[in-house]
Amino acid sequence: xxxxxxxxxxxxxxxxxxxxxxxxxxxxxxxxxxxxxxxxxxxxxxxxxxxxxxxxxxxxxxxxxxxxxxxxxxxxxxxxxxxxxxxxxxxxxxxxxxxxxxxxxxxxxxxxxxxxxxxxxx
Numbered sequence: 425x426x427x428x429x430x431x432x433x434x435x436x437x438x439x440x441x442x443x444x445x446x447x448x449x450x451x452x453x454x455x456x457x458x459x460x461x462x463x464x465x466x467x468x469x470x471x472x473x474x475x476x477x478x479x480x481x482x483x484x485x486x487x488x489x490x491x492x493x494x495x496x497x498x499x500x501x502x503x504x505x506x507x508x509x510x511x512x513x514x515x516x517x518x519x520x521x522x523x524x525x526x527x528x529x530x531x532x533x534x535x536x537x538x539x540x541x542x543x544x545x546x
Contacts, residue, residue, distance in 0.1 A: 446496040446530045459487030478514040492524045499531025509545050
């Protein structure tokens with residue numbers, strides 16, 4: 425009986441679509457450009473929320489002689505993230521250290537392809 429169920433359910437009639445987050449898309453973007461990139465946002469289970477590095481960064485990428493701090497979001501939330509970075513106390517220190525700060529906004533275009541909007545807030 426086991427073999428019957430295994431064969432019956434191994435080939436599902438529908439395609440399972442994998443969900444890719446904006447953070448994963450930005451990581452791929454920088455890794456494809458030759459940068460070393462890593463997620464610096466962390467999950468705090470007791471509070472049930474995410475915490476960004478310095479309260480503003482999701483990803484840090486290093487390459488081409490520069491360090492880039494990235495805040496990723498959906499295309500519709502870019503302006504809110506730019507304001508969040510502008511209001512942060514740590515931005516002056518990061519700029520003084522020579523970091524480039526960007527906001528990545530991901531949205532689908534009319535053809536169903538993902539498009540990146542990159543806003544430099546350095």
